[in-house]
Amino acid sequence: MSNPIAAIVLAAGKGTRMKSDLHKVLHPIAGRPMLLHLMASVDELSPAKKVVIVGDKAEQLEAALAGSADLAVQAPQLGTGHAVQQAEGALAGFDGDVLILYGDVPFVPAATMQAMIDRLNAPDAPAVVVLAFEPADAQQYGRVITEGDYVTKMVEHKDATEAERAVRLCNSGLMAAKSADLFALLSRVTDDNAAKEYYLVDIVNIANADGRHCAVVVTDPYDVAGINSRGELAAMEGEWQARRRVQAMADGASLIAPDTVWFAWDTQLGRDVLIEPNVFFGPGATIADNVKIRANCHIEGAIVGTGCEVGPFARLRPGTVLGEKAKIGNFVETKKAVLGNGAKANHLTYLGDVTVGANANIGAGTITCNYDGYFKYRTEIGERAFIGSNSALVAPVRIGADAIVAAGSAVTRDVADGELRLVRGEQLIKPGWADRFHDAMRKKKAGK
Missing domain, CATH: 2.160.10.10 (Hexapeptide repeat proteins)
Structure with a gap:
């Protein structure tokens, strides 16, 4: 029998690059808020619990979710690790597998989520499963350093060496872990980094230091594309539409x-x-x-x-x-x-x-x-x-x-x-009236 599944969805950010009064994750793609695209995929796994981490504009998310998920508030916002910690109360007593997702990464297929869960429950029992991808341009993404499908190190771009930045495998931010492991590891994360934030990725490094191992699952960049601006929203709309057109013709x-x-x-x-x-x-x-x-x-x-x-x-x-x-x-x-x-x-x-x-x-x-x-x-x-x-x-x-x-x-x-x-007014006929009218108006216009 499979373990129960919980999903933690991070959606506490201010989304300042959107420059909008609407919460970032509620901006629609194909007529549906991006958060609800993601939640529909989560629902395909029949999760036992869903927890959405909220902060700015929390009332908008509460209205959009309409009671379909628990809400946990992150205030102040001290990084991704800190955000996930806010779900601990909502998951008290939960003993199962936990998926960590992002509200602005809307198109993670249910099959990809299931692949993460399956890898978590493989015989070698990894402490954490990381979802990674290889973009055409690695930009500012954190890197995933691996040996085989084991993760040897997770490093943020700003903290990476030149050799580490040369690695093309990037961190999507999505992870899976057993609930007991997740919160125990998070309690040991510190803010000793360039941004002074509590990074979620540090749970991988802590688990490795404990002598455990962590595994990677690789997916298509489209599946983990994040949306932070109007330009990225339009680009993702275009990509979604292109795929839907191909499907329609097929x-x-x-x-x-x-x-x-x-x-x-x-x-x-x-x-x-x-x-x-x-x-x-x-x-x-x-x-x-x-x-x-x-x-x-x-x-x-x-x-x-x-x-x-x-x-x-x-x-x-x-x-x-x-x-x-x-x-x-x-x-x-x-x-x-x-x-x-x-x-x-x-x-x-x-x-x-x-x-x-x-x-x-x-x-x-x-x-x-x-x-x-x-x-x-x-x-x-x-x-x-x-x-x-x-x-x-x-x-x-x-x-x-x-x-x-x-x-x-x-x-x-x-x-x-x-x-x-038949409902019409009576038609009146006045012979010659129009001719006399035109003649009078032409004379008037001519000043005669």
Whole structure:
């Protein structure tokens, strides 16, 4: 039987390089806060305990986590080792394996975390497992000095010799240790270094000095990329999107201009979906098989059924549900709109808080007037109804099955099944009036 797992997530830093009122780890990638990307991966391991170390803007993290993890406050902030120590109280009585993670390192795969746990529980029983990587540019990263997969020394860049800085294997900061070992080792860490901080990495050196050994697991640099600035946030968004586009095409979607399509973290695509250039998916979009999404569409919180066509220049907002082979055309916006099979709104229309029956046709320029300045109201449009161009349907209102609303109508009362509703002002005809008007205005302009 496997040991219980606890995760300690460090998120106490001020994130000053972000220059933001929003906590650094709550900045989104693909529409989801980076911290929640990480916590979702942690949850795949079914941890017994999750402890997030907080400091600055702790109330924002508490709200975002919504009770899904314990919080421990680090104040003052005296380094990574000191941060991890703050979880000791929350883990009192816990006897198992502990993962140490960082809230601004959001894309550590669950499989990588599991590999660290597996290595920790190997027969040679390392005291600490370090997650390392080999970046193209080692920059200011701390180095991991190894023999085989054993760590002989951990050293921060500022404390490293030139020979140690030449080593390409770098410390991600992520570690795994048995709970009993972790806090015993942390209690012996000192701040005897250039920064006068309590370094987490020192637990490796202390364990080695005790005659124990520590092991390294190596992962892809993408998995442990940290985000500290707006520039790094944008770069990571770009890398995440690039990988998601490749996955979408591998799964059977066609992207005409892949670099112009932007996915959310939870976008679901069926097979044989065609996506034209400049399409943006917000969270909550589900696209079924054989859907065509034309250029320049924005889709969020919407379910698009099999065989539908959307766009170009369409916006589907949350609560939109399109039945099979429904059609949303150019410059159409929907919100909490449910369209039945084969229903269509081809041009220049706003459909908000509405149910549209199967095979109904919504003419160009139609608006559901769903808001009176205080409350929202629904419109119901029956099957096979025909709504003429430039119509305003003032909710709450019901248009019956097979009913016709004539172009230019402002409908304020229900329309029965099969009924024609024509709501227009009387057309006046004044022969010669326009000619006389133009003649008078031309003379006036000429000063006569």
